[in-house]
Amino acid sequence: MTIDPVKIPQNVYVEDRIIGSITLRQIIICLLSGGLSYGLFASTKAAGALSMVTGVLSWTPLVIGAAFAFMKINGISLTRFCLLMLEKMDKPAIRVWAPRRGITISIGTASLKSDKEMAQEKNMEEAKRRAEEKSxxxxxxxxxxxxGPEETDDQGHTIERTTPAASSLPVDKSRVSAEPLESSTPFDAVQPPSVARALIRDIAPPASL
Known part of the structure; x- marks a missing residue:
């Protein structure tokens, strides 16, 4: 048994036609704009202010709705054309086409430290910390x-002790004296002292000044 061929619809975005070439969207737009215009016309007539100008202004929404429903510009409806104009105002007018950049991947490798190295680093840090605390x-x-200990007076105030400034010279000149040589003896004529005199000098040091 043969199966009859079935036509698969391809253009699924085509609007459904209700009356001839009039679509459901166009009918809804005309009904809404016509109802608004009739309401304005009836309210103006009831108020007694109906004239040529007010009549034209009352039916203006119907004209605008019919334009949005049936008018096309280069095969594009007026509604879509207005939306495209708004999109154009938001986007740049000049577009520059350029090749697409590829994905850059940076591969980095890191070696894991062994337990022994980590333990050594930990011990070094601990020793460094202990040395800092000790210092x-x-x-x-x-x-x-x-x-030193703090000293207080009778009233309980702390007495600050001042350390005397050290002298600029290591030796006090008032305690040291030197006698000039009585005769100019040549250096070659100087004889060493006797052994007994040197021994007595070593045992009994000279008296202090």
């Missing part, structure tokens, strides 16, 4: 020792 404690202790 900090030593510094605080040295500051405390340099400061």
């Amino acid at each position: 900090k404690r030593i510094h605080e202790l040295s500051e405390l020792l340099d400061k």
Whole structure:
């Protein structure tokens, strides 16, 4: 048994025709605009202000609705043409076509550290932290020792002790004296002292000034 060929519709976006070439969308637009125009005309007539100008203005919505329903520009309906004009105002007027850029992939590799290396780094950080704490404690202790105990007066106020400034010279000149040589003896004529005199000098040091 043969199957009759079935025609598959391809142009599915064609609007359905209701009366001749008039579509349902066109009929709805005309009915809405005509109803609005009739309402304006009836209200103007009831108010007693009907004239040629008010009559034309009352039926203006019907004319505009018929234009949107039946008028076409280059095969495009007036409604779609207005929407395209609004889209053109939002988009740039000049478009430059360029090749599409490819996808750039940056591959980076990272080596994982072993447990032994991680343990060594952890131990080094711990030792560094302990050394810093130790040096900090030593510094605080040295500051405390340099400061010494606080002294207070009878009224309970702390007495600040001032350390006398050290002299610029390491030796006090008032405690050191030197006598000039009585005779100019040549260097070759100088004889070493006797052994007994040197021994007595080593045992009994000279008296301090």
